[in-house]
Amino acid sequence: MGVAVIGASMTKFGQRDAWIRELLSQAGEECLTDAGVAPDDVEHLYVSNMASGEFEGQTGIMNLLAHDLGVLPAYSERVDQTSSSGGAGIYEAWQSVASGASEMTLLVGGEKMTHKTTGQATDIIASITHPDEYKHGVTLPSFAGMTARHYLERFDAPRESLARVAVKNHRNGVDNPKAQFQKEITMEKALESPIIADPLRLYDFCPITDGSAGLMFTTEERAKEITDEYALVSGIGGATDTHVVHERDDPTVMGGVVESSEQAYEMAGLGPDDLDVAELHDMFTILEFLQLEGIGVADQGTAWEMAMDGATAKDGELPINTSGGLKSKGHPLGASGVAQGVEIYEQLVGEAGPRQVEADTALACNVGGFGNCVITTIMEAAE
């Protein structure tokens, strides 16, 4: 059964006074309105969130949101796949409609993080690691530092190529009123910012963020009755790599990206050459290279050249992260994958405003942990 997206929403991302309940209900309500769907039409509700219990002490948030939105007695479930909880929510929502279990599925992703110190937030996120990694004080940024060093040394890539990713995504974020940072940065600023996990510096990392985003899914048949403007989920895949990061055969290959994108391409009957725009999980600048290579757009060890050539800029051959990416938009863990879906949906239905590019086929790749769990989604504009 064809699965369509008929509505989207996104709260302002950034440092918000709102707690998880308010963030989720804001995105949920706006998504119902955008889709033109009444609450009691919703049959399944998925809430993507990594750690509301650890961050805020609030658990059971699928029930909380279902009640606040009046979607009772819809089936409801919280989806946790760490940083890829949002992508996993897209997978669950797609499954619910494709299987015939639900004719109208609302997905809302959200996270409230900024009330914690950077150290506390980093520790909550680092708790996803294996105990033998955690005891050494490893953090996700330190995995990124070690991987970036290996990539630059092995492929003789210039340090500047990473800074170009940051500069590009900050430039794109200027046109996104929902982004945490709507501010351009210079190469000098990126290259001279404080070291966080060398060779990576402050501007190689996404910020800590509060925010929420929503998507409404239904059958293609029902979508046609409701609206002229919808997108189809034509391919989706999900895969898991090793929990212990150093156990991977090649430190520069994210197996979950390779596997999930192969599944998505096969389902859609498409390949990397068919993409018009993509949202990649740039939690760290180096990840944009690893994903461009993992989804087959670039050969191993060459994605940095695309950054240097401007091929991934908004006016390049394959615009990457027109939303500003996690880098400037922010990364409220459970919301990020949903927000990637929001961006490609808006690009496909022509609602991206100043960020609009010409696009009939779009891909989103949402990475959990350090490539531990990955969801790749391909959407196409309705004919």
Add this chain to the structure above:
Amino acid sequence: MTLEAGMCSNGHVSYPTHPLCPECGEPQEETFDLADRTGEVVTWTHSTATPPGVREPNTLAIVEFDVTDIDDASDEFVRALGQVTTDEVETGDTVEPVYVEELRNPDAGIKVPESQDWDGYRWDPV
């Protein structure tokens, strides 16, 4: 305390150990200690934004141990992640594991202290 690697009946080696081999799914029935070997630094970082209870900066490295001398091993090497004893380290350096009783303060982070070990090995450049 050992730096214990696991091996399955097909000779696949991993650190840390797993109940079933990540490569082929056979039980890891054998273990051996990496602590008396030297390894080579594959990559490293100085992490400056460290969580509560972790030293700052925290220099970390992924190290590769040659295991071609292990009877029945079909893998040629096994890797391990760990803290480095010094901030002066480079890719390709030879290091040896040195035992440390507490790698970070177990009471400062989000994890329940009793849920896991906190001792282990740091890499010391030879």
